[in-house]
Each structure stands twice: as C-alpha cells, then as structure tokens.
Amino acid sequence: MNFGMHIPEPVIFNPLKHYLPFIKSYIETKAEGERYPGSSAFIKELKHLGTCVMDVYNGDLPPEKIFSEITGFLEKKGYLPREEYIKWAGRNRRSYRIITLSDGSQWTLKYHDHETRYVHIFPARSSSYTFRVKANTIKSAVLYLVLTGKDFISEEDLNKTRALVGLSPVREVADAEAVTEMIEILRR
Secondary structure, eight states, X not given: OOXXXXXXXXEEOOHHHHBXXXXXXXXXXXXXXXXXXXXXXXXXXXXXXXXXXXXXXXXXXXXXXXXXXXXXXXXXXXXXXXXXHHHHHOSSTTOOEEEEOTTSOEEXXXXXOOSSOOEEEXXXXXXXXXXXXXXXXXXXXXXXXXXXXXXXXXXXXXXXXXXXXXXXXXXXXXXXXHHHHHHHHHHO
C-alpha cells in the first residue's frame, strides 16, 4: 500500500503499523474527508493491518533517517545486494536480524520475497521508543477517531465503528480499556 511516504528501495515498511507520527497524521488527513461508514479504500487500508500484534515506534527519528541508517548499515557491511542480504538475514519465516539505530531504538530486519523490496523493517519487540499493541486495538482507535471523534467514548459509538471492519462488539467501554488508551495516545 502506498501511503504517500517515500520509502527507498530495497526497504519495505508499513508506517500505518509501525510509526506513531504517521498514524496520527493519517488520522488527521482521513478525518477531514471520511464520513461514516468510511470509504471502501479507507476500510481496506485498516483491514490490511491484520489481526496480530505490532510494535509501534514513537521516537524522534524521522522516517528518512531510519531508512538511511538501515540502508547505510547494510551497505557498509556488504549486505545490500539481495543475495548477500538473504545470506545474512535468512530466508525462512523465523529468520531475522536486529540492529540498533542512533537513538538507541532497535529495528528488526527480515527478508521479504520481492525482487526490489526485500528488506522488511519494523521496530524490534521491547525496543526503546516502541510499544506493542494489537492490530484490532489500532483499527478500533483509528476508526473511532476518524469517523466519530467525540471526546466522550461510548460503547455504542465504539461498536458502530468496530463493526465496519468485522470486529466483535464490546459490552462496556471499560471492556475496551486498551482501545480507549490507544485513542488517548493518538489524541496527544
């Protein structure tokens, strides 16, 4: 998915999953144009987040710096040609490498089976400047902020938006504590 961010080859990166400043900007942009029940393109973008957990970077490095530090590391070590990268990072699903960037954050590098975008990057688990969140929590918070946006979060409004991506209803807002916390993080 192209989110309007320039991501240099050979990097593949989903800022909607892994970069908090982008997620906040995405919400602002979508809130200006989307109305309930949301466009099919918007719903498709959110469904693309999947259902697993993800690590979100909330540090100060801009994307360009993250990309240049990672590709600079790979280039310096001789891992940038695709075949050398495969040897270093591994080819199977469980293979990965972790490197540390200038701010102390750690990033996971995996092989992605693509001819030109084979360096899949995302924040490492339990790294500095990251937090772990379920995909459905992010989806719920983004849907709520874009399509409802009210200060007071009600279970009715939350369930109305969650249904758009096939998520089960919550009985009380207290049952969705992770979602309300995520909404507050995204509002800051």
